[in-house]
Amino acid sequence: MNISTKGRYAIRALVELAKVKDNQVLSVKDISDIQGISTTYLEHLLVKLKKANIVGSQRGAKGGFFLEKKPKDITLCDVILAVEGPVFLSKCLNSNNTTIDCKFINDCEFQGFWSKLSKSIENLFSKITLKEILGEINE
Amino acid sequence: MNISTKGRYAIRALVELAKVKDNQVLSVKDISDIQGISTTYLEHLLVKLKKANIVGSQRGAKGGFFLEKKPKDITLCDVILAVEGPVFLSKCLNSNNTTIDCKFINDCEFQGFWSKLSKSIENLFSKITLKEILGEINE
DNA sequence: TTAATTATGACTGTTTTACTCATATTTATA
DNA sequence: TATAAATATGAGTAAAACAGTCATAATTAA
Numbered sequence: 001m002n003i004s005t006k007g008r009y010a011i012r013a014l015v016e017l018a019k020v021k022d023n024q025v026l027s028v029k030d031i032s033d034i035q036g037i038s039t040t041y042l043e044h045l046l047v048k049l050k051k052a053n054i055v056g057s058q059r060g061a062k063g064g065f066f067l068e069k070k071p072k073d074i075t076l077c078d079v080i081l082a083v084e085g086p087v088f089l090s091k092c093l094n095s096n097n098t099t100i101d102c103k104f105i106n107d108c109e110f111q112g113f114w115s116k117l118s119k120s121i122e123n124l125f126s127k128i129t130l131k132e133i134l135g136e137i138n139e
Numbered sequence: 140m141n142i143s144t145k146g147r148y149a150i151r152a153l154v155e156l157a158k159v160k161d162n163q164v165l166s167v168k169d170i171s172d173i174q175g176i177s178t179t180y181l182e183h184l185l186v187k188l189k190k191a192n193i194v195g196s197q198r199g200a201k202g203g204f205f206l207e208k209k210p211k212d213i214t215l216c217d218v219i220l221a222v223e224g225p226v227f228l229s230k231c232l233n234s235n236n237t238t239i240d241c242k243f244i245n246d247c248e249f250q251g252f253w254s255k256l257s258k259s260i261e262n263l264f265s266k267i268t269l270k271e272i273l274g275e276i277n278e
Numbered sequence: 279t280t281a282a283t284t285a286t287g288a289c290t291g292t293t294t295t296a297c298t299c300a301t302a303t304t305t306a307t308a
Numbered sequence: 309t310a311t312a313a314a315t316a317t318g319a320g321t322a323a324a325a326c327a328g329t330c331a332t333a334a335t336t337a338a
Contacts, residue, residue: 060305
């Protein structure tokens with residue numbers, strides 16, 4: 001159970017975007033240079049963050065990315081969901097997962113338990129905003 | 140970020156072991172039949188749970204496994220650690236991971252943040268005991 | 279003695295991770 | 309208006325993790 005590079009890089013990128021002035025943009029190249037991340041890999045992550053309405057973009061020369069919301073309104077939960085998928089998932093929970101082969105698929109005594117745990121973690125992640133992350137890294 | 144079959148099967152096995160009377164054992168075969176889990180796969184998980192002093196075993200005919208502690212003293216944190224490794228790990232945290240290739244390996248502004256988050260999750264998982272899980276699945 | 283059981287380790291197919299590469303599309307500006 | 313700089317999209321890939329299987333050794337109750 002861990003946060004992959006997707007989540008970590010996304011947070012790094014968002015921190016950089018939070019640092020620039022309003023109405024300014026940062027290119028993927030800028031961010032990847034500052035944070036030492038592969039440019040093309042980060043590009044894909046930023047596209048996902050855009051689809052989740054966390055960042056916006058300006059195409060073309062002098063273009064780049066910017067935060068679509070205020071740091072206080074961007075939660076860790078949103079970010080992880082955008083780049084990694086469901087924040088916490090016991091795979092027996094998602095009914096549309098066709099590959100699962102569980103004896104109790106339709107009547108699982110543990111579903112309630114995993115579901116509650118999942119909500120607890122989502123709740124924890126929802127309370128952590130980009131604003132707070134910015135505060136912590138500047139301590 | 141999810142609980143793999145290792146963690147889920149381990150919980151299932153521990154629930155079965157909690158159901159039997161004191162001084163009785165359950166064989167891997169018994170557990171795997173009841174829970175619909177691969178016998179040999181579960182075997183490996185039980186060995187890990189044994190190394191973590193969560194279960195004990197009796198070898199030979201009529202042998203099997205039993206809980207080494209009371210359900211109230213077995214936490215989800217212990218179980219996941221035993222079968223999956225660290226409960227929550229942002230990979231940039233573990234200094235002995237030689238494959239990591241991060242620009243900020245020795246001076247990372249995010250280390251404190253990931254570390255705190257990791258402790259929050261460990262704390263959450265430490266409060267959930269097998270006793271509580273037994274209570275939830277019987278509701 | 280033997281059948282039943284745990285213990286250990288090597289092996290395997292599938293999925294996910296962590297990328298790269300190629301190419302299309304958009305747009306500020308010279 | 310041409311062009312360089314940027315995002316957008318999708319295919320491909322090597323390595324690791326996941327989810328097991330298989331073979332065999334060691335132990336022990338009956």
